[in-house]
Amino acid sequence: MHRFANPTRFLRLAAAVLPFSAAVAALCLGAGLVWGLFFAPPDYQQGDTVRIMFIHVPSAMMAMGVYAGMAISSAIALIWRHAIADLIAKASAPIGATFTFICLLTGSLWGKPMWGTWWVWDARLTSMLIMLFIYLGYMALWQAFDDQTKAARAAAILALVGAINLPVIKFSVEWWNTLHQPASLITMEGPKIHESLLWPLLLMIVGFGAYYLTVLIFRVRAEIHQRRTRMLRMAQADRHNAMQAAD
Amino acid sequence: MSRTFLMLIRRDLLLAHRQGGGSLLAIAFFVLVVSLFPLGVGPAPEMLERIAAGTIWVAALLSVLLSLDRMFQADLEDGSLDQLALLPIPLALVVLAKTIAHWLTTGLPLTLTAPLLGLLMQLSPDAYGALVAGMLLGTPILSLIGAIGAALTVGVRRGGVLLTLIVTPLYIPILIFGVSAVEAAAQGFAISAHMLFLSALLSGTIVIAPIAAAWSLKLALD
């Protein structure tokens, strides 16, 4: 019964990865925060508000990255019917939605001092808001089915269709002229950020990634255990019925 | 009687919850519709401020409209409307209970979300009170009038759109008063007259709507 793909291999791998990812997350986030908040110099234009960047930029990247991961594992699940891929996609969504929310929140906190308003309807901000909705729709679709195998396939189709939003977000700053600042970190010419800000930022980005991996492992494990409980309960009920019928 | 009444409200809340985060979806639709406007109309803040009240109210109205559809339809389709009609209490009370549940799962959450949307639409800070107060009085009226429309169109072909056509014109007075209250408040005027009007409308509809809706439902069951 391959559909309930034997998860032991995944569990073993997860157990091996978990201590590292947890350690990297704790170290990088700790060091990055301290460095970024206390030791990095204030920006000559933005002053101390620039420190919001250390949360804002990593969460923005993770919001998109997690979605990309979700779309890839959905494709894998659809093509190869790989059960763990479904679970990875499912478990990623709430994490990604949270990153998106944090990005929106820190963005508007930053927007108030920088642009004088909490919110503007520029292309990047809007497409980020849309991404939050796609995450929510994806999660709602999972909830809407009782049958988990069906839910998995429906959600996978949605994740793939929704993936067209990713390039829209990424290139929104280039396609439309917006208030939001264009890419300065990942560009053709290399980073355009001063080194004193770059290093703590990179630390934070790695930390966010490791944090995602850690939480993901926990969530997928929980899903696997939940499914096991369900199967055991059903088997028990079937046995009980069979015994009753035999009497 | 009152136990049955409370039980009916609980029933509908339970169903809304079980059938998958009822209010959450209403809220999401509300936010989505509001955010369509800046996309369509353009992001200029002074422009947004001018259309803020109207857009938020129109979006709230549409969100309520969209959720009306299933108020009685689902119960008709699976036969539970028969059972509700055969409860030993007047059908109008059943309708009132369902309407209250509808408001609790749509109107109320929309009202609570509205200030956030005000922020997105650059609503002037003085106007938030009027927005929330107006919606608190106005959304129950939307649910009540909606109940009449939903009952009239239940079981009818293309009921959904027909419902919209019947109900929207009746919603217009509420829209106008709701919006003008917000605009008055933004300009520093008093809004007590608006609120008085909405309260009067609410007391009127809370009496008439359940009775009218109950009549219409009887037709659908006949």
Added chain:
Amino acid sequence: MSRTFLMLIRRDLLLAHRQGGGSLLAIAFFVLVVSLFPLGVGPAPEMLERIAAGTIWVAALLSVLLSLDRMFQADLEDGSLDQLALLPIPLALVVLAKTIAHWLTTGLPLTLTAPLLGLLMQLSPDAYGALVAGMLLGTPILSLIGAIGAALTVGVRRGGVLLTLIVTPLYIPILIFGVSAVEAAAQGFAISAHMLFLSALLSGTIVIAPIAAAWSLKLALD
């Protein structure tokens, strides 16, 4: 195969007609939503002109959204979706036929009504062409993307609102391009780039959407 395909379109048109003036209701909703705006925002002509394109497009989008709900739902509920799935042609073709019928009964009539609403909203005379051309290319995309959403949520709890949540984000690019075409035209700029983009989008979705929707429908029948 092509006879079955044409017959399927005829079937849906016949049903839309029998089930009570399908297109008429979509048009009525379209007009209603647009006319709410002068009520909510105030009648100043220069104001209306600025929001005209956006409002018309948003209203068209909402009208299509509202009509999607029943695209497969009615057929699922009475069991005819089983019969359609068992026709000796690929399910994706069935979906395409139904989508075309949907467009013929909503998108097309909306497009034809739009100039009238332009008049109502003081749209600049240069912009009518762009409005109609944009909608002619854009509304089929709305129906096609809508078919995916409708297929994903058919038979699902609270399908209607979930559908909206899923589909609206995907509609936004079309909204943005449709509106900016109208605005470009109003200012005397060329709109060929916009139309090219919409055409490209249309050719893409016409291939992908029926297949994705057919996959999703199979889930609902399983």
Added chain:
Amino acid sequence: MQGQVSTAAAVLEGRDLAALRGERLIFANLDFTVSAGELLKLVGRNGAGKSTLMRMIAGLVTPFAGQISWHGSPVRDDPDGFCADMIYAGHQDGLKTALSAAENLDLFARLRGIRSQPADQALAAFGIADLADLPVRYMSAGQRRRVSLARLLVAPASLWLLDEPLTALDTSAIEQLGSVVDAHRDGGGMVIAATHADLPGSPGKVLEIVPPDPFEDDAEPSA
């Protein structure tokens, strides 16, 4: 067309009933009585008007002519009193598919105010106690029907109206329904059932619904 008049005092009585559907007279001059402990079987070909009569007795359809009385007084005068003592199990199940079997039954009993048996016991009477916590959504046609019939046992009522109760039931479920009906009648309850197949258990009266004679003058709706 008339049901035989029984010796016991009639509790439910329909007199001179006529039904109009879509401007067509379905049946007319229909009389029947049901006394305590009786079963009335409605028979008639497809489309004769069995379901219509059933809904008319329940009070969902207004009679075009005639009157139904309960304990001697017209039902119209006190519909709520009648409803409190009657359960209608129609064609449709009236179950909420998102809720489990037990939740559906509990809801039904609570809304009616009085409970006669716990849900588990009622489900056991129809052989599906083990499905109590399964959402109805997952159930097969026969399982749903059983749940909907189990409603008869969770709230007390002296009159049961069953419209094609045997639909989708397997033989064991039909037996169970037969004994449930018998027990109800032994306790003085009344049952009206429209069914094409045979309901096991002690036999009851039969009322055959035949279409009105189209040439008879006073049966014409315009009369």
Added chain:
Amino acid sequence: MQGQVSTAAAVLEGRDLAALRGERLIFANLDFTVSAGELLKLVGRNGAGKSTLMRMIAGLVTPFAGQISWHGSPVRDDPDGFCADMIYAGHQDGLKTALSAAENLDLFARLRGIRSQPADQALAAFGIADLADLPVRYMSAGQRRRVSLARLLVAPASLWLLDEPLTALDTSAIEQLGSVVDAHRDGGGMVIAATHADLPGSPGKVLEIVPPDPFEDDAEPSA
């Protein structure tokens, strides 16, 4: 659990089929064959999986395990060819209530491309020729069922799948269905029917669906 192997060459064959619903195994290791002119009756208690198997044969539900073949080659390889030669009459009628009986039948025949009998004749076979122009919306449960069964006669197909075809039918309609099925079989057609009651006409094979043994190891879904 096995259907008896008939002497004639099997046209439809299911081998080692298993169904999973909601992550639970409903049946497993199911085999059956149907040859020209045969009737296969599916029996089993409520919830045994008759409807599930029916939909699986039709191709609506994907088998969790096993394979169905038609004229010797797997149905999966050419689903459209199989669909063109099969009619599925499920639980739900699949009728459009806004259309009349005749319109519904015409639509069905035209969509399938080939027509075998005019709608009127098909309706007459089920005794409702006079209702041909009545919208289905106005019909009683039994009348609808008759219309939906009349579909079997308007388009040619050698395999009929009937899920509880007797639901809501009165005795005359049941007789009519019996003779329609017999005539189909005489012409070499095949019928699979899930029903709790008896289908009149010449008897067929019986396949009883029993739940898989929960104690058997490889039936455990988590294995």
